[in-house]
Amino acid sequence: MNSSVKIISMNCHGLADPHKRRDVFHYLRKKSYSIYLLQDTHFDPKIENCIRAEWGYKCHFASYNSSSRGVAILFNNNFEFEVKRVYKDITGNYIFVTVKIMDKEFLIVSLYGPNRDNTEFYVELEERISEVGFENLIIGGDWNLVLDFTLDYYNYKHLNNTKAQEQVDNLMINFDLLDIWRELNPEKRRYTWRRNTPLQQSRLDFFLISDLLSTYVTDVDIEAGYRTDHSM
Structure with a gap:
């Protein structure tokens, strides 16, 4: 069993197609991470048991429909853990799992933020976490927003979702959270989403973690995604 826990997050850009889903699952399993946070899964709730069998180990879903939204948390079998509780958002935008790992209990959230300036979503998220x-x-x-408009955007004419971004700032203050990638890369410009015509890039995908966990973090990286327009 691994002595460290590796967690990845990836917007899948839809996994309703069974051929794509099996291919992506095969790719992710080969990466040998511990916990996989997936967004924009497009899983139909009716086939979650089938998807669970395809993954081959424990997983939890907050699905919406086969053409939009949906999040999931998938576990590997290369580390010891115990899932305590699961909380699902009926709109398919987030799922909470409380899990015990190495005698510590964690609340892990896979989140798919609205692609609009929706402050109410983050107010509700904060209430649910509390x-x-x-x-x-x-x-x-x-998150479908960035935390630093100077470092996390490339070639944008307008700032997007500014009020929602302010609400996420409040969430970070109230829960003492860090943008751990930015904490370890204070001036670096790296992006997790891009389109080519016209070329635009932004760091929409990131982890917020409790400040007290930062001393346990040994590495944070942005890697190429697989069959998606988002990086991991």
């Missing part, structure tokens, strides 16, 4: 309670919080996903 209701669940946590000691060690890890939120990973596609």
